[in-house]
Amino acid sequence: MAADSYEDIAVGKGDAIPALEVKPQDLYHAKSFWTRWIFCQDAKVIGIQYSITAIAIGLVALVLSWLMRLQLAFPELVPFIGPGEYYQFVTMHGMIMVIYLLTALFLGGFGNFLIPLMVGARDMVFPYVNMVSYWVYLLAVIVLVASFFVPGGPTGAGWTLYPPQAITSGTPGGDSLGIVLMLVSLSIFVVGFTMGGLNYVITTLQARTRGMTLMRMPLTVWGIFTATVLALFAFPALIVSCIMMTLDNLLGTSFFMPAMVQFGEQSEYSGGSPILFQHLFWFFGHPEVYIVALPAFGIVSDLISVHARKNIFGYRMMVWAIVIIGALSFIVWAHHMYVAGMNPWFGFFFATTTLIIAIPTALKVYNWVITLWRGNIHLTIPMLFALAFIVTFVNGGITGLFLGNVIVDVPLSDTYFVVAHFHMVMGIAPVLVVFGAIYHWYPLITGRFLHEGMGKFHFWVSFLGSYLIYFPMHYLGFVGVPRRYYEMYDSEFMTVSTNYLNQFITVVALIVGFSQLVFLYNLITSAKFGKKAGKNPWKACSLEWRTPEVPPGHGNFGKELPIVYRWAYDFSVPGAKEDYIPQDIGPSQVPEAEAEQT
């Protein structure tokens, strides 16, 4: 059987690994419209379902941000927004964007679509569980949206849901269904995500095709895989805190609720610790930043490499950095809690660990830049977004260094400086990658390109616009404008210039928001009218572009799974005819690239 041919390959005689050795997989086959498009077990369809749902709920969060901005700059235009509504919008905007859009899109959307294709599998290892995962996610979204329609409206506790105020009357949704629905929705989300994560982890570990070692995987898969492992450790903290707070709210336990006097009356709670909730929440919350960022890191590495026609610089270090960042992200959580009061030594510890994360992160940034160095840079739209990501990420990351220091954080905490920082680093930066990735893989999903003109318009408006929005916010933070305030017109923080700046930010935010609608229009119309892309239009090396049909059919690959002979970055190999050698091209097919040492 195989042993002889293995020997042959080991001494470099050829590349004939018997393809039939790759075990056939029992594939699920759809029998009707319902099982093909609705209750589908094909990871690609599930990925698209995840993406559409995430983008749809993300649009709700986008509209909420417009309303908030209008309230801050032109309150007379939105008389229906009171303080309560404003807090509800803040809360829902934050929670939707972080959890229901970014996490779901990166892992549920891109993870499902790309992992099996990139590692050369026919599907995820547990397709049924995968399907259920999507429907559970959808249920979480529906429960969340339902909270807009219950008496009292959604919760207005801020996206961090800190007790005691989150479940106290006076906070919007605090003594009604709003907060309950939020906690239930988050718990459902975690359950659904756990099912999806099971697939992402095990498919990556066990279902790769012949020749695909872990260190030959594209960095996109590394990013998504590591992010899922992080989620595996972090999400239990979220569900634990949700369960405990739900019990506090509904059954009157006092896990997080201290003794309080409300309206002159002693509440029924006593002895609980609100700080405990903060620890649990941020033990989830900080890794969550990297659950979003690591897939973005991975994807952007691939975009840069493909569109600069150069192998990624320092592949191993990129993998190490992903793993190290993931590990470190679990020992920095209390830097979100400096102002909650803590032992200075703890503050020192968490500040130090926070700053240490800058090392692997900077390493990644250097490697992206060095990959570009003397590359054959094609300024395609995905590349523009990738470049914009690097700049934005560096920007947001540097303000993170400021805020990681206790002594700087204390005065800046709860000002617009923090808003600017986290929007740059985990709002704009990952979203730029999402856009880049959509422009990059859209031809694979639909067989057509997105319209380039609209794409460029979308890019420039989003990129420059987000700087015009968030740069001034740093300044607002420095002069002391507090975040989360519904109205600041009469406060001493607001001077004439800060007022004008606020109005300017709002106008730009509306324009940037509008450009997203152009993108949406592009997404919908290009599926039918876009320029045909054909196979592998970007001339990438990774396996997702090597399917016999585009878009890839059921089972992804043809009769036999591809066999991998190289890593995913054989671009511009000296001597090779083309400037890329896909992963499934054996050495005998490219004899001219014998000395392919990149």
Added chain:
Amino acid sequence: MKKKESIFQLLMQKPWDPTQVKVDNLHKGATLDLSKGKLGLRYIMVISTIFFCLFIVTYSDRLIYPDWQKMPEPLMLWLNTFILFISSIVFLNAQIAAKNSQFEIVKKRLIVIGVLALAFLIGQLFVWLQFISLGYYVSSNPANAYFYVFTALHGLHLLGGLIYWFISIRKVWVPSNIVIAKVKHTVELCAIYWHFLLAVWIVLFGLMLFT
């Protein structure tokens, strides 16, 4: 082909290096020598362990305050623990029977296990009712709250296990369903999960007993 390598060795590989390329070309794809079912089960057990550990951390954070009042330990709780313990032993037995392809014995053992699991759950409910009738409400003391939370969450995990138990029993019961390798595998996975839940319960029960 060498199979075992540490995570560090793995991360040190240079995929572009010609000698590494030759080694990599022989790779069969999977990283671990485990079935996907077993790996899936480990994934679930890891998550559950983290989940319970986090509860235990919050528990130990809370019990040091003076308002903590320990709950009594009714005999019923010991009895339930014993039932769970026996069910795990029976499962061990079923596991061995499955290994030897004695499916008739497996059938009987699985039914016993189902009955024992239900008895455990009903027993736990009974303890709840007993406590409630004695005035130990969930909100009266943090120790009570943790007792109810721990028992409820452990019970829910066991209910989840019963779903998998049902799948196993179906695989053994219907003769046309018997694919020997699959039955053995399913029974083994279910058994591992059962032992895991016993371990979780012993930790939780021990914790409540001694604090």
